[in-house]
Amino acid sequence: MDDTAVVPAPSRVEQIDSVVIRFAGDSGDGMQLTGDRFTAETASLGNDLATLPNFPAEIRAPQGTLPGVSSFQLHFADHDVLTPGDAPDVLVAMNPAALKANLSDLPRGKTIIVNTDEFTKRNLTKVGYTASPVEDGSLESWQVQPVPLTSLTVEALKEFGLSRKDSERSKNMFALGLLCWLYNRPTEGTERFLKTKFGRKPEILAANLAAFKAGWAFGETTEGFAVSYEIAPAPAPAGTYRNVTGNTALAYGLVAAGHRSGLPVVLGSYPITPASDILHALSGMKKFGVTTIQAEDEISAIGAALGASYGGAIGVTTTSGPGLALKSETIGLAVSLELPLVIVDVQRGGPSTGLPTKTEQSDLLQAMYGRNGESPVPVISPRSPADCFDAAIEAVRVAITYRTPVLLLSDGYLANGSEPWQLPSVASLPDLHVDFAPEPEPGAPAFRPYDRDPATLARPWAPPGTAGLEHRIGGIEKADGTGEISYDPDNHDKMVRLRQAKIDGIDVPDLAVDDPHGDADVLVIGWGSTFGPIAAGARDARKAGIHVATAHLRHLNPFPANTGDVLKRYRRVLIPEMNLGQLSLLLRGKYLVDARGYNQVRGLPFSSAEISAAITSLATQIEEGY
């Protein structure tokens, strides 16, 4: 703070090890921005963290209503953070709808900071309150901090000559300032951010800065906030860090893969929530040789990507579940053409339009089997927002090494959630150099586009433009080797098996098991974004004395070679999934193991408490002899 009126060092500072804050307000209140800024300040302080944005599909649902509530949850700590937190310690409720929508998640005794200005009769009625819960005693089990956020903001901005409405817009910055004071967050980053964002609108910039500072000063000078908190940095390996969301990390991974392969990246995409941010990010990466084509539909998007791959580029398409359904036929063509292609599916609640802004893991079987014919496709899934970077590079590696479409299954939570990311050195990234089929010597025998590399079973990548390699390929079955049209029964049988063998033979690292006691009866195995909740839930269960092992599948097709051995080592296998048991079906079917599913489809990640309870219940059953 450069304002001399604000003196740092509040009267009493308490040290705590972790906290979960949820900012909740109307979708127009700027809660996502507030959360992002608080997160950035927290990250730069060196706390470990995880975030969970949660917002409606409607851009501006009717103001003040329950469907219009947007929230942002942040969990930060002086130790390793694995989830965005099971339940908030602090709820910032900007209006009655935000209070009502979120109160049930807030354990009794926790803190509610409430914007009393918005608790008008009209706003209360909109969400079915007959009296203000702030005043009628119904919140007495919580610590309520009533703050007239709107009027304090308007008061703080009265010198700026803004309309009341414009002044009120800055109330999220007031709230941010207050929370930054309460948790001793640095403020320089937000000031810098505001200066960049509103550099061209000096009056708006001044108003936002003033509101932010007023919020900070309010915390410091108000008796209600006698205590502020400090959370020490979390121990982390030495290095340079930034905070990153899954969609950003995934886009960067694709750019890095292009850079390390020396091939241009061509993205064909059609806007769809929650994947569009990858299109936005990549459309700004032209200097890295990235081309983006916003196509007329999902089918055209993958068609353009496949056309680019045929031409020797890294073709990529990004989508969510409904779009993946539309792309099925073209993925099948890519399987038949045996060309590299990366299909990113940022999963959301389904079926059909489902829950566009909520997370789910229910496209696994679609990714595995959602095509006609025997059409195997490698499936890779990142486990955390930052891991989207490495998973994207791995997807490109598999695609260009094995000349196959690859499905990369992210999800809405990974896409919008964020965490600190230790920046890799560019030189340490995998070398993805790939050779195209060379121009043949004069007199060489005719080019055989379906001859295979004996090690990988990959066919040659022979983009147009090389003399002597002119050839015709398509979706009709091809003769082994020559690639000519073939309807021969034995050839088809052979080709189907060859395509399957190629995918089955992809080199995938062994499944690693975390079993600190070494004698666990229960194995919890998961994939994708359940990694964090499973790790946190197992940690809690172990603290309670339960011996439990965990494993995480990054590669879902093919599975690691030791998967069956690992599964058979444990008396019980528990598979938490945000679907009705899709990985369970695959593992049970392939390894004949009596895996138990633990399934939720609420559009939200598991809490660690839920996982820990499921582990405890299974462990207890074993003890009791079931």
Add this chain to the structure above:
Amino acid sequence: MTTELGMPSVLSGLVGVPHLTADDPKQTRKNFTSDAEVRWCPGCGDYAILAAVQGFLPELGIRRENVVCVSGIGCSSRFPYYLDTYGLHSIHGRAPAIATGLVTARPDLNVWVITGDGDALSIGGNHLIHALRRNVNLTILLFNNRIYGLTKGQYSPTSEPGKITKSTPVGSVDTPFNPVSLALGAEATFVARTLDSDRKHLTSVLKQAVEHRGSALVEIYQNCPIFNDGAFDVLKDRDEAQARLIRLEHGEPIRFGVDGSQGVVRAADGTLEVADIDAAGLPNVLVHDAGNPNPATQFALSRLDDPTLSHVPLGVFRKVARPAYDDLVRAQVTGAVEANNGPATDDDLAALLAGKDTWTVTG
């Protein structure tokens, strides 16, 4: 907010495609003929189109390995197998989408899309109109036989109303598309129509189409001898053709019929109609302007045609210059690379990954 795209000029469709040099052996029709056995039905109009294309490609003087033929599904879409160039036989209706990605990634390729009335106008209608509006540098040959052939004889989106087919035993109730009208409605920059049986006209239209930079749509009336035989016979019979075919020549009055006795004139309601030139007067006959950026009159010309083929304009309806999509896309990428003083380095990538807000943990 918009920005000036700053793209120049009218280029040939073949700019960027490597040409043969004086040292290279001369290419012939044989070089462009693949070993694959042609499997169309005897008498199919596709044979004539294939022969014309195989005969015409060597004249372009471009390197054979830089020619790519992309097709969808249907009888016409088997075309790529018979040309000894690069070829991609894709899936139903999607050839324009795949070709868009290919040509955007590869400015050194001469890319053809081969499609039919079902492939282009039914299942792939969306991709076709968007390729045309974007003006992707593609030559699109639409073989229109007004029937589904490969699925054995169902009505197509260009079949005439009332048509009896396997799937319309009491007559089709669909209103057909006029492919030229559709393309003009999508503001395609090059739109033409020709006939499978008129090799000379077909070749002359193809030549103009390939030299056009941007999407060139060529509708080719094509006979299906098995499921819709004789669909265009009235245009092939000498006397009938004279009364029906209107050959368009840019800058010339639009005349046809015996001794050019008929002409196209502006009707009272602003549309176009056919009139006796003696009655209407030669100065009132419309002079064809394929270069008019406003497609309204070109569209009106396309409406002279009807499902009974009473008057069929043939030739280039429209040929206007507009920057090609793929050129514009590449210009943005190369512009960004140039502004970066060359391809991105490891340091550029490291800076991207780091962003603006990092912190350091010391060990």
